[in-house]
Amino acid sequence: MATSTPEELPSSAMTDEDYGAYRASAALWAGTSVLITDQQGKVLVQSVDYRDTRLLPGGAIDKGESPAHGAARELLEELGVHTVVDRGLAVDWVSADSSGAPAAMRFPGELIHVFDGGTWNDEQIAAIRLPESEITAVDFVAPARLPDLLSPADARRALAALRARINAAGTVLLENGHPIAPTSLDRAGILRTPRARHHFTFHTAPVPDTLALRQSWGWVFAPDGRILLLLEPDTGAPCLPGGTPEPHDHGDATTTLHREAIEEAAARIARTTYIGYLSDPAASCARARYAAVLTAVGAAPVDAATGRTYIRVLATPEQALQQFDWGPAAADQLAAVHQARHRLGIPRAAQQPVTELASPITW
Incomplete structure (x- = not known):
């Protein structure tokens, strides 16, 4: 032997x-x-x-x-x-x-x-x-x-x-x-498909009246300082909760964010705070960004707009940014995100593995 x-x-x-x-x-x-x-x-x-x-x-x-x-x-x-x-x-x-x-x-x-x-x-x-x-x-x-x-x-x-x-x-x-x-990142196959290139300038000012609001996305914080990130199951592509305004949102970008968070991730959020917008010169539009507090996540839903059931994970803001191609302005947006996190009284997340939210949870 x-x-x-x-x-x-x-x-x-x-x-x-x-x-x-x-x-x-x-x-x-x-x-x-x-x-x-x-x-x-x-x-x-x-x-x-x-x-x-x-x-x-x-x-x-x-x-x-x-x-x-x-x-x-x-x-x-x-x-x-x-x-x-x-x-x-x-x-x-x-x-x-x-x-x-x-x-x-x-x-x-x-x-x-x-x-x-x-x-x-x-x-x-x-x-x-x-x-x-x-x-x-x-x-x-x-x-x-x-x-x-x-x-x-x-x-x-x-x-x-x-x-x-x-x-x-x-x-x-x-x-x-x-x-x-x-891990959940391996199972989703993140980064195996091209990242969407969105090199837009980030502004902390209000959205100008001259720009149409095309999108409302949120950096939604769990109590430990990580944010909710959605991964497409067939491509591994990431996205923040949120989406395109619809007529019944009555022009309220926060209503859009709350509605989309429920439809995409069965996520309930509170204390929404505006952090800025991205200007998209090619489309003459604005993409609003908010921070909010995650209060509950239900059973994973099928998103009616896409027919997908997103993989929902908690990741640090820095882990999330590594999965996007947002160019140099990403650093400006990240700084604004952490300022909003501080205003919301949420601690900075410790470095830790990404965690999948497979079951309902309430904070």
Whole structure:
């Protein structure tokens, strides 16, 4: 019987040589990947001179090297960047029969450690220096493009790591890129479809009379400081509660928000407060934004307008923003959201995993 750790002595049925040979026969390769994003949430991918598909930065771990040191070394070799890599996002077990490696390679399977390389600003990106060979180009691409650019397994791994970063639940375990314990973000498949690009200017002033009100959405706070976020079940696309004004709302944007929150999420809200609007020059309209307090959530309804039953989750405002493509003005809106949260007497949410609201609850 084999022992479970190298510190234990082999059983009397195995010699040291036999035990060493047994463990060597079960050995796997070890590799690293590093997930780096820009400030718009796009992922850094590399073009290389030895394969058609793109890759995240990373590579094989050298003999006697730790995964974190290997990841930092690869960033220096491939991007010319000195950095400390100290946060894991995922560990992926890649089976021997899943890679399509040539038989002559005798691929035994691999453990790939995916690390968080952080969010890079323009100065960090400008500091990238490519080597003379191997890496031919780097690009930042939308998460939804990863399946088109990377191999299927690499894309699954990258998206799972990106969801783990958003979820703030620690390092996740994968098997061939699939989470062994999928979260609500994994089940919804967030970021696998293109994010709607809404780079609109945010204003804290009242909506001008010259602009038609096209939309009324709310940052609806639970008592712990997280907000209600709705995920479309077929695409994983996120949205805040709210929608388009209807005639029976009588021009009252708060009535629109309350009605839509009930229709979309069976959510009841109170203490609604205006925070600003987004101007959409192409449509000459305004999109109002409110903050409110979430008081109850009923059984998940079918939204009459879309025919969908949304996946309802609680997320920090920062976790929510990572799922949208709202451009530079998103920071202005987030600041206004936290100011409104403070006025409502709601605490700032602690960093924690996204939680699905599957059952009715009242606060």
